[in-house]
Amino acid sequence: MQGAAETLFFLSAPLSFCSARPSGALTLPHIQLSPPMESYSWEDLQNIFLMQGFAGISLFSVLLLMGLGLAVIFGQMGVINMAHGEFMALGAYTVYLCSTLTAEYAPSFGPYYFVVAIFIAFIVCALVGAAVEWLMIRRLYHRPLDTLLATWGLSLIMQQTFRSTFGAREVTPTLPEWLMGSYSPKEGLDIPINGMFVLGLAIAVSFALLLFMYKSSFGLRLRATVQNRKMSGAVGINTNSVDRLAFALGCGIAGIAGAAFTTIGSTGPDSGSRYIVDAFLVVVFGGAASLMGSLASAFGIAQAQSILEFFLEGTKGKVATLLVIVVALMIRPQGLFPSKVRAH
Amino acid sequence: MFDVKNLQVAYGQSVVIPDLTFSAAEGEIVGIVGRNGMGKTTLFRSLIGMIPTVSGKVTVGTSEITHKPSYKRVAEGVAFVPQGRMIFPYLTVYENLISGVKGSVNEEDVNEIYALFPVLRDMKGRKGGNLSGGQQQQLAIGRALMTKPRVLLLDEPTEGIQPSIIKDISRSLREIRDLKKLTIIVSEQVLSFVLDTCDRIAVIDKGKLIREDKRESVDASKIKAMLSV
């Protein structure tokens, strides 16, 4: 089984990154519930869970999109793209730029620009991704550690470029009216509209990706290359061009994640690096080759964080989530949904 | 039609094929026999571009392919059925067949393969990895034919396959050759298969061709002696 070894290798990288984060030691036994749980009524708890659940949906959508992009690239080329977060930021900055340009040159287009900006973010990130693959990644095949370093270096370069282009201050695109506000079906429950929009976006992208992978001839070539690169060449597939397209596709999806991200936070040069670890977790936890897995794990991770963060302080919520994942991975190292077929 | 001149192939420092020359005419079936480890697979892999060629010259018709990447060799009309078959295990039978097809798929071509290997039609939606060895062998040949080759390379197509299916494969190969004027180069250890199938038989030993016979004039017992250890 080729998948298992790859997942394992993949696993060691992100987890060691997590421990390097300033989340402190694993101090779960000492965690205090901010106000003790008993002080909430059942009604309150219900609403809190729902509200935090809806708040978690935006995060889920961003994580899912990030995870999908990472998984496409890792699955295809075995490359762990450390700059994936920066591609997300690039997408977010692209939306910001579109927003500024619209405000300046076509203010009447204001209500619609966001939808167009999502496409532009995809295309910009895909093009930059293709260029990066051509300039850098393709020269480093069969050297996974070097690609790790190289893409990390790239992430620093991109961060610095953002800083010198857009400044160190965080920026926010002007979101159209219709994306703001919330829908209240009952007292004490607000469903944010941007969350629903972003969720719809993530689902649409997932479906499109699924269709693309399983119905298009490029998808077929991509799946063949993943399964046996040498043989793919020997049946006539140009695996280099498949690689470039796969890398561009993964980066493009990160760009869409960046567009989605602008609805829940403001964008700074290091926005990407704050999401990259969670995105890695989504992929590792879900099982690197599985869309269903990414979906389930993105949902689980986003919801757990969102709900736990309400009761625990932010970092502790993260630690608790992480702990659950670590335990889950010890029980199922192949991830939630490993792919299976008779081994060869 | 297919010419190999002074081919040298090595894995790093270890030279497996020091100097090999042979050619095959259009519509000819050439068998290459040799004991285990004599370099048959190495030869085929270098001919399809899966491992690099150190020196020498390989041409198909008038175009040289010596150092081209695999996919360009396929475009020049070379197709490969590897030892161990190397079916894409997670692709369906149908997807395996069309995996190397450029542009839109002509269903006529697929049906032609199904006519040649009816079992593939019955299993077209099944994952390649779940086929039996014999079925996979037929799929591998079908997949190679889908790219409309001028030269078909087969590496030990009978390995692990029962005698009745070996006969089937032999018959299909001759049928394909008659139908398409295809040049076929096949490596083997089963002598009876080679005697059934091939027009010319060459013996490879430590990466060198040490003997070549036309089928009519072949002395089976001599070759048998060369194949035994």
Ligand SMILES: Nc1ncnc2c1ncn2[C@@H]1O[C@H](COP(=O)(O)OP(=O)(O)OP(=O)(O)O)[C@@H](O)[C@H]1O
């Ligand atoms: N990847 C490799 N690296 C180094 N040496 C190799 C490699 N693959 C094969 N060899 C060596 O090259 C020689 C020829 O091997 P090859 O697989 O071409 O033989 P073969 O004739 O196909 O044998 P068989 O009949 O068993 O398939 C052997 O001595 C083998 O050990």
Ligand SMILES: [Mg+2]
């Ligand atoms: Mg062999």
